[in-house]
Amino acid sequence: MTPDELRSAQKLTMANPERLRLLARLLTHPAGRCTAEDLVLRAAAEDPRPGGPEAGDLPRAVAAARAVAEVEEHLEALVAVGLVAVVGPVPSAAALYRVSSRGIARFGSAALAAPRYPGEPALDVRDHDALLDRLADTLATTFAANAGAGTVDRLVRECYAALHRQVRSAGQVPALTAWLATDRLAAMAEVTHGSPRDVLFVCVHNTGRSQIAAAVTRRLAGDRIRVRTAGTRPVAEPDTMTETVLARRGLDGLIEFPRELTDDIVRTSGVIVTMGCGDACPVFPGRRYLDWPLDDPAGRPIEEVERIVDDITARVRALVAEIDAADEPGTATEVAAEAEAAFATSGALTAEPVAADGTFGAGQQRGWLPRLARRPWTVVTTALGARGQRKAR
Numbered sequence: 001m002t003p004d005e006l007r008s009a010q011k012l013t014m015a016n017p018e019r020l021r022l023l024a025r026l027l028t029h030p031a032g033r034c035t036a037e038d039l040v041l042r043a044a045a046e047d048p049r050p051g052g053p054e055a056g057d058l059p060r061a062v063a064a065a066r067a068v069a070e071v072e073e074h075l076e077a078l079v080a081v082g083l084v085a086v087v088g089p090v091p092s093a094a095a096l097y098r099v100s101s102r103g104i105a106r107f108g109s110a111a112l113a114a115p116r117y118p119g120e121p122a123l124d125v126r127d128h129d130a131l132l133d134r135l136a137d138t139l140a141t142t143f144a145a146n147a148g149a150g151t152v153d154r155l156v157r158e159c160y161a162a163l164h165r166q167v168r169s170a171g172q173v174p175a176l177t178a179w180l181a182t183d184r185l186a187a188m189a190e191v192t193h194g195s196p197r198d199v200l201f202v203c204v205h206n207t208g209r210s211q212i213a214a215a216v217t218r219r220l221a222g223d224r225i226r227v228r229t230a231g232t233r234p235v236a237e238p239d240t241m242t243e244t245v246l247a248r249r250g251l252d253g254l255i256e257f258p259r260e261l262t263d264d265i266v267r268t269s270g271v272i273v274t275m276g277c278g279d280a281c282p283v284f285p286g287r288r289y290l291d292w293p294l295d296d297p298a299g300r301p302i303e304e305v306e307r308i309v310d311d312i313t314a315r316v317r318a319l320v321a322e323i324d325a326a327d328e329p330g331t332a333t334e335v336a337a338e339a340e341a342a343f344a345t346s347g348a349l350t351a352e353p354v355a356a357d358g359t360f361g362a363g364q365q366r367g368w369l370p371r372l373a374r375r376p377w378t379v380v381t382t383a384l385g386a387r388g389q390r391k392a393r
Helices: 004-012 017-029 036-046 058-078 101-113 126-142 149-166 171-188 209-225 240-249 264-267 300-328 329-346 377-384
Strands: 086-087 096-099 196-201 225-229 269-274 287-292
Touching: 004 096, 004 101, 004 300, 017 036, 017 058, 017 096, 017 101, 017 171, 036 058, 058 086, 058 096, 058 269, 086 209, 096 101, 101 126, 101 171, 126 149, 126 171, 149 171, 171 264, 196 264, 196 300, 209 225, 209 240, 225 269, 240 300, 264 269, 287 300
Parallel strands: 196 225, 196 269, 269 287
Antiparallel strands: 086 096
């Protein structure tokens, strides 16, 4: 499919107004990803009509199952055109979905302007003040237990102002504001700051190394690990060559828009991995800091970018294995075996493209977890050449 054909397919897919609503709910979900069932529950919570969405004469359980099936059908249509991505191993029993960076850029603002429920008026996508008011209202309801409406509104306006200075296309700013404000509010609302299952990847421009690490982690770990990225000097958009290489591995939908490193996302993270940004990252007690000495893929030929992606993938595999083993030391081998079996059948994270019939070539039958990742972390860091772990002072 050519780029023009893909854009046409995306427009046709998004002609259904229900898909705009789904995109908006995904965009403002506190976890950054969710199941079809989660989206059905959010729709019911947003609908002010007594009893929520109409179920007709069907029993409640049957109506709920039908609603989930319909949402799954819509989500799969969005996945097919690259506007939504699946998080975690593919296939899986309960798929997790997140809005891709393309989905945010191309249809995010239109999704915010669409009615959240039948009977609500649509907004003018060019009226950013109205879009921000609706966004602040949605997030104030979502985070009512953690922040007042005034706090939410101030954070939404702060994110909008910061992105307006960074983003080239003004039309994308409301959608990116929704993504950034939601994630920052979720970080503020974290009860267990510093959990080892909250991982932050930091590089300079937040377009290459950190995005690769985040995409690989999201595919490997699914909802077991919350992943964020940031840059000390973020630029306007992701690196094209990095996206190309990740697309060959089916991971391009799991990157995000570059954003600035802020204290709130560092504070909520338990593991902070820096990549070439020196000591620019704030240091909080009780956090684990790792420094991965990696080449910047920006401006490099595709062969070198492939090598960098392979290096980061090996490091991420080891890190994910260690986090899983630390939580459940008795089941670490089982976790590794299950993940390895899943990826042996899916072929994810390999460089070879998927065939037209959806099958994978023989070269793609790689296990998910190398033997190296099952060794103690001290051996892993030595073998991978990760020079030192900065301790929080």
